[in-house]
Amino acid sequence: MEGVMSHESDLNLKATELRLGLPGTEESTAKNNKRASPELVDDGELFKLESDAKAGDRETAPASKAQIVGWPPVRSYWKNNVHPKKTEAETGNYVKVSMDGAPYLRKIDLKIYMGYSELFKALENMFKLTIGEYSEREGYKGSDYAPAYEDKDGDLMLVGDVPWEMFMSSCKRLRIMKGSEATGLGCGA
Amino acid sequence: MINYFPEEVLWHVFSFLTSHPDRNAASLVCKSWYNVERFSRGKVFIGNCYAISPERMISRFPRVRSLTLKGKPHFADFNLIPQDWGGNVYPWIVAMAKGSTNLEELRLKRMVVSDESLELLAKSFPNFKSLVLVSCEGFTTDGLAAIASNCRFLRELDLQENEVEDRRGQWLSCFPDSCTSLSSLNFACLKGEVNVAALERLVARCRNLRSLRLNHAVPPDALQKILAQAPQLVDLGADSFVHDPESETYNKLKNVMQKCSSIRSLSGFLDVNARCLPSIYPICINLTSLNLSYAPGIYSKELVKLIHKCKKLQRLWILDTIGDKGLGVVASTCKELQELRVFPSDLHVVGNVAVTEEGLVAISAGCPNLNSLLYFCQQMTNAALITVAKNCPNFIRFRLCTLNPTIPDAVTMQPLDEGFGAIVQSCKGLKRLSVSGLLTDQVFLYIGMYAEQLEMLSIAFAGDSDKGMLYVLNGCKKLKKLEIRDSPFGNMALLADTGKYETMRSLWMSSCGVTFGGCKTLAEKMPRLNVEIINEGDEMEGRPDDRQKVEKMYLYRTLVGPRKDAPDFVWTL
Numbered sequence: 001m002e003g004v005m006s007h008e009s010d011l012n013l014k015a016t017e018l019r020l021g022l023p024g025t026e027e028s029t030a031k032n033n034k035r036a037s038p039e040l041v042d043d044g045e046l047f048k049l050e051s052d053a054k055a056g057d058r059e060t061a062p063a064s065k066a067q068i069v070g071w072p073p074v075r076s077y078w079k080n081n082v083h084p085k086k087t088e089a090e091t092g093n094y095v096k097v098s099m100d101g102a103p104y105l106r107k108i109d110l111k112i113y114m115g116y117s118e119l120f121k122a123l124e125n126m127f128k129l130t131i132g133e134y135s136e137r138e139g140y141k142g143s144d145y146a147p148a149y150e151d152k153d154g155d156l157m158l159v160g161d162v163p164w165e166m167f168m169s170s171c172k173r174l175r176i177m178k179g180s181e182a183t184g185l186g187c188g189a
Numbered sequence: 190m191i192n193y194f195p196e197e198v199l200w201h202v203f204s205f206l207t208s209h210p211d212r213n214a215a216s217l218v219c220k221s222w223y224n225v226e227r228f229s230r231g232k233v234f235i236g237n238c239y240a241i242s243p244e245r246m247i248s249r250f251p252r253v254r255s256l257t258l259k260g261k262p263h264f265a266d267f268n269l270i271p272q273d274w275g276g277n278v279y280p281w282i283v284a285m286a287k288g289s290t291n292l293e294e295l296r297l298k299r300m301v302v303s304d305e306s307l308e309l310l311a312k313s314f315p316n317f318k319s320l321v322l323v324s325c326e327g328f329t330t331d332g333l334a335a336i337a338s339n340c341r342f343l344r345e346l347d348l349q350e351n352e353v354e355d356r357r358g359q360w361l362s363c364f365p366d367s368c369t370s371l372s373s374l375n376f377a378c379l380k381g382e383v384n385v386a387a388l389e390r391l392v393a394r395c396r397n398l399r400s401l402r403l404n405h406a407v408p409p410d411a412l413q414k415i416l417a418q419a420p421q422l423v424d425l426g427a428d429s430f431v432h433d434p435e436s437e438t439y440n441k442l443k444n445v446m447q448k449c450s451s452i453r454s455l456s457g458f459l460d461v462n463a464r465c466l467p468s469i470y471p472i473c474i475n476l477t478s479l480n481l482s483y484a485p486g487i488y489s490k491e492l493v494k495l496i497h498k499c500k501k502l503q504r505l506w507i508l509d510t511i512g513d514k515g516l517g518v519v520a521s522t523c524k525e526l527q528e529l530r531v532f533p534s535d536l537h538v539v540g541n542v543a544v545t546e547e548g549l550v551a552i553s554a555g556c557p558n559l560n561s562l563l564y565f566c567q568q569m570t571n572a573a574l575i576t577v578a579k580n581c582p583n584f585i586r587f588r589l590c591t592l593n594p595t596i597p598d599a600v601t602m603q604p605l606d607e608g609f610g611a612i613v614q615s616c617k618g619l620k621r622l623s624v625s626g627l628l629t630d631q632v633f634l635y636i637g638m639y640a641e642q643l644e645m646l647s648i649a650f651a652g653d654s655d656k657g658m659l660y661v662l663n664g665c666k667k668l669k670k671l672e673i674r675d676s677p678f679g680n681m682a683l684l685a686d687t688g689k690y691e692t693m694r695s696l697w698m699s700s701c702g703v704t705f706g707g708c709k710t711l712a713e714k715m716p717r718l719n720v721e722i723i724n725e726g727d728e729m730e731g732r733p734d735d736r737q738k739v740e741k742m743y744l745y746r747t748l749v750g751p752r753k754d755a756p757d758f759v760w761t762l
Contacts, residue, residue, distance in 0.1 A: 070267030070674075071649070072533055072565055072590055073623075077324065077350040077378070081459065082485055082508075083536060 093168060095149075099127050099176040110171065115164045123147065127176060134160040148175045199225040209234045228252055235259070236669075236694050238276060238300065239719065242749045243284035254293045255319075256281070260300035262697050262743055263647075264672055266324065269699060269741070271725060273756045276300045277327075279309075286313035294319040294345075301325065307332030311339035318370075319345035326352040330360045330379065337363035345373040347400075355381030362387040371395040375402035377426050377457060385411045393418045402426030405459055413442045416449055424454040428483070430461035431468065443468040456480035456506075463491035473498035477525075480506040482532045493518045506530040509543030509565060516548030520555025528561035533592060546573030546599070553580035561586040568599040569626055574608025578615035587612055588623035594650040594675075597627040604628055610635035613643075623647035633657035637664020645670040655702075658682035662689050672697040680707030687714050695745035706735030708742055712762035719751055720744045722760045 092109040106126055113119045120131045132142030139158055140146045147159040149171045156175070159167065203226055206212050216226040232255040235241060247253065260276025278300045285292050292314040302325045310317065317340045330353065336346065337360055362384045364371075371391070376383070383406055392398060392415050401419065403412065405428040412427050431439045442465075452472045458481060466487070476499045481487060485508060487495075492507065493515045499505075502523040509531050511519070519526065529552060531544055546569045553559065553576065560583045569591055589609075598605055605626040613619060613636050620642055624632060628651035636643065637660035644667055652658065658678040661671065663686065671693065679702030690696060690711075705722070712720040723741040751761040 068594070070264065070269045071594055072536060072592055073267045073647075073649070074532065074536070074565075075266045075324065075350065076268055077352065078482065078532070079536070082483055082532075082534075 095171055095173050097123065097126070097174040097176065099129075100178050102127065108174075110168050116160055116167075119159075120147065123174075123176065129176070129178075131176075136161070145176055145178045148177050149173065150175065196221075196225055200229055203229045207232075231255060232294075233257070237745050237747075238278075238281070239749075239752050240694070240745060240747045243281040244288075245748070247284060247288045247290060251288075251290075253285075253290055255296070256285075256292065256294070257296040257298075258300060259298045262672070262695060263299075263670070264674070264697055264699070265299055269674070271723065271758060274723070274759065275752065275754050275756065277306075277754060278302050279306045282306050282309050282313070290314070291316055293317055294321075296321040296323075297325055298323040299325065301327040302332070303327050304329055304332035304335070308335040311335040316342060318342050319347075319373075321345065321347040321349070322351050323349045324351065329354040330356045330358050330381065333376075334358055334360035334363040337361065337368075338365070341365075341368070342370055343368065344370050344397075346371070347373055347375045348378050349375065351378050353379055355379055357381050359384050359387070361391065364391050366390075366394070369394045370397065372397045373400040373424075374398065375400065375426065377402040377404050377428060379404045379406075382406045389414055389418065396421075398422065400424035400454075402456065403428065405429050409442065410438050413438060413445055416442070416445045420445075420448045421451055422449060423451050424456075424478075425449070425452050426456040426480075428457040428459040430458055431465040432462040434462070434464045434467075439465055439468060447471045450475065452476070454478035454480075456483070458484035458487065461486050463487050466491055466495055469495075470498055474500065477501055478504040480504075482506040482508060482530065484508070485510070485534060489515055497522055499523060502526055504528040506532070508532050508534045510534045511544070511548075513544055513548035513551065516544060517551045517555075520551040523556060525558060526552070526556040527558050529556075529559060530563040531565055532563075533565040536592075543567060546570045549573060550576050550580075553577040557581060558583065560584055563588045563590075565590045565592060567592055568596060569605060569608065570598045570600050571603065571605055571608035571611075572598075572600070574605065575611040578608075578611035582615045582617070584612065584616040584619055586621040587616065587619060588621070588647070589625055590623065591626045594625055595627050604631070606631040606635065610639070613639040618642055621645040624651060625649060629653050630657040630660065633660040637661050640665055642667055644668060646672070648673045648676055650675045652676045652678060655679055655682035655685075659685055662686055668692075669694045671695075673699070673701055675700040677702055679703055680710075683707050684711060684714075687711055690715065690718055690744060691746050693746065695743065697741075697743050698739075699741040701738075703739050703742060704735060705733050705737050705739055708739055709735065709762050711744070717746060717748070718744050719747050720762045721755065722762065724758050724760060 093111045094107050094109050096105050096107055098105045108122060108126070110119070113122065116134070124130055129145050130143045131145050131147055132140040134140055148156050149159050149167070150173045151157050151170045152172060159174070162170070199222065203212070203215065206215060209232070212226055212230055216223045227249050228251065230250050231252060233246060233250050233253045234257045235246065236259050238258045238260050258278065258281065261270055261274060264270060265274070276299060278297055286309060293316050295310065302322060307328055310320075320336060336343065364387070368391070372395070383404065385407060388407065389411065392401065398419050399422060401415070401422055401424070403426060407427070408429055409431040412429070416422070431442055433439060446468055449472055453475055455469070455472070455476055455478070461484060463486065473495065479499060479502055481492065489510050489512050492511050496502070496505075496515070496519055500522055503525050505519065505523065505526060505528070507530070511531070534543060544564070544566050546566065549564055549566070550573045557580065559581045562584065566589070569589065597603060598608070606629055609624050609628070609632050613622070619640055622636070622640065622643060622645070624647070630653045633652060633656070636646065643665045646661060646665070646668065655678055657676070658673070659682050661668070662682070678698065683698070683703050684707060708720050708722060712718065721743045722739055723743065725740065755761055
């Protein structure tokens with residue numbers, strides 16, 4: 001059974017406070033925010049509480065993105081069969097690879113490579129080019145090409161600076177840069 | 190005068206009493222009726238396996254042939270109860286084996302069943318005929334092999350949505366050649382391979398086979414061969430359906446389906462190409478039950494085409510991909526519909542907008558016989574519920590689940606109190622209700638006032654104060670099961686009428702306002718209740734503060750005191 005982490009105790013208290021309002025008092029929609037106190041859980045289900053387009057200015061429950069255990073109330077067996085949790089192991093880590101000047105992009109699964117050297121070999125094969133030697137100080141020497149990638153923040157980074165595992169998790173797409181642009185990216189002055 | 194009837198007459202009269210509430214009532218009339226009844230009761234139903242001990246059950250009903258047991262609380266279905274909570278069937282089987290019970294049928298729900306239990310079961314009861322396991326766990330295909338090998342007169346092996354460890358054994362091959370008595374075989378929940386040849390031979394020799402539900406491992410080619418051997422089938426479940434409408438298998442399947450004119454119930458389709466659905470069109474006209482809740486691969490257009498042919502449908506389980514428009518087709522086609530379940534294809538609140546109040550209103554207008562509903566929807570309105578209540582006053586089970594648990598009326602932004610109020614007021618026979626959406630104490634006032642036949646109520650993220658819970662406890666005289674989560678009900682409501690809980694089977698409260706002190710007080714006052722606290726995590730060192738809120742409380746009436754198999758994390762106060 002996946003771990004159930006209860007939310008901090010003060011939020012639970014807030015959610016379950018006994019109200020002293022008179023019966024029949026008009027409920028303001030602001031009440032929503034106090035009542036629902038979802039237990040945070042790590043079962044991979046995102047329970048997004050944003051209003052959708054159809055709703056217009058419809059009030060929704062707590063604006064925070066929270067995950068609620070056991071909601072919607074569907075049998076686990078059914079859930080696991082109809083909504084299988086796709087683990088990373090199954091789906092692979094495909095990223096787009098673009099090369100400056102090439103007519104179309106390619107996609108590769110980063111999961112299948114053990115490290116940078118295997119990745120470079122694959123890229124060299126795929127695009128019929130050579131990638132030079134990496135050095136921390138001078139980037140990629142010995143070729144006109146430099147492998148770069150776009151990370152989670154959208155920044156263009158030089159491949160090779162960070163450990164492979166870190167690279168795998170932060171790389172969103174690859175870009176093989178060539179020519180003068182490449183020389184600007186950490187290649188020797 | 191009736192006291193002077195000879196026992197044989199009473200016995201004969203009681204043989205017509207089949208429902209256990211009727212038998213329970215008869216047994217309360219007088220001592221002699223109690224005795225005749227208890228010796229004549231063959232079917233025993235125990236809604237909470239911890240309410241009574243196996244030994245006492247056997248001593249009261251020595252002639253029990255069929256036993257139904259339920260273990261874990263309902264919310265266990267939604268991962269709210271940790272593993273190893275309990276609900277083990279083994280002590281029951283041991284006791285019945287020792288007591289030489291002539292057990293013929295065992296039906297279990299939400300229980301833990303070990304291979305050891307199954308082996309003991311298989312070897313202890315020579316007349317054993319029927320095993321039905323629903324939402325159980327703890328066994329493997331080895332246990333099934335024991336059943337297949339030893340139960341010479343087995344008629345029914347029905348496994349519904351169990352977690353079974355598949356040992357890749359040949360359990361199906363364990364049915365001896367002499368086994369010809371099977372009328373129902375359902376192994377759809379098994380994940381592993383089966384010996385398809387053995388299956389085909391088994392089907393061929395069991396001429397009384399009426400219900401067959403296969404798992405995903407049985408390929409379409411085998412399905413077609415099996416159906417050819419069993420045109421008398423009434424209920425069919427097939428997870429692995431044909432993919433290629435041009436294939437030979439598809440043609441064979443189409444032809445064989447046309448001969449299966451007895452099929453009334455269909456399920457499965459986990460893995461199907463919608464273009465192959467026309468192969469089942471010939472049997473659609475006869476279908477009374479269709480379960481497509483495991484078929485995410487069938488898109489709305491195909492679903493609608495299929496349903497359009499099912500004019501005699503009484504029960505429909507479907508995914509919300511059918512959409513409001515699709516439900517409109519159901520409404521205009523399935524005039525005899527009694528039960529509808531619409532499951533969420535997307536578990537997020539904001540996803541593809543699936544079904545809304547419009548679909549439900551359409552159904553209620555087109556299907557006046559509707560009496561059972563489970564409806565997961567993006568949004569709801571009071572106006573819609575009021576219309577539904579007017580159109581369908583015959584609801585026995587009404588469960589509505591808004592994907593956002595506290596969503597208000599989509600049009601007026603008001604709580605959904607009035608809508609549910611209309612349902613309970615109109616549906617005088619309502620026995621089961623689940624509410625959701627933005628709800629205040631008012632809805633509980635209505636429920637307490639009008640839901641006179643209500644036996645089970647599920648509440649989540651609703652209400653404002655203890656008053657809400659009190660309205661229900663005071664008003665619903667027939668309430669048996671109450672389950673509440675994430676609602677602001679506290680000690681005041683819990684302790685207001687402690688005697689009430691002895692009239693009920695159980696109460697579940699989680700993430701509410703009840704404290705340890707409140708639960709302790711209740712436990713002290715009511716010795717015939719087990720008040721169990723489930724503690725997860727390590728906050729539970731030493732005595733907790735009385736003022737501390739309880740995460741999960743489950744209390745139930747019992748004649749046998751605190752259970753001895755409670756794990757570490759369950760405290761019986």
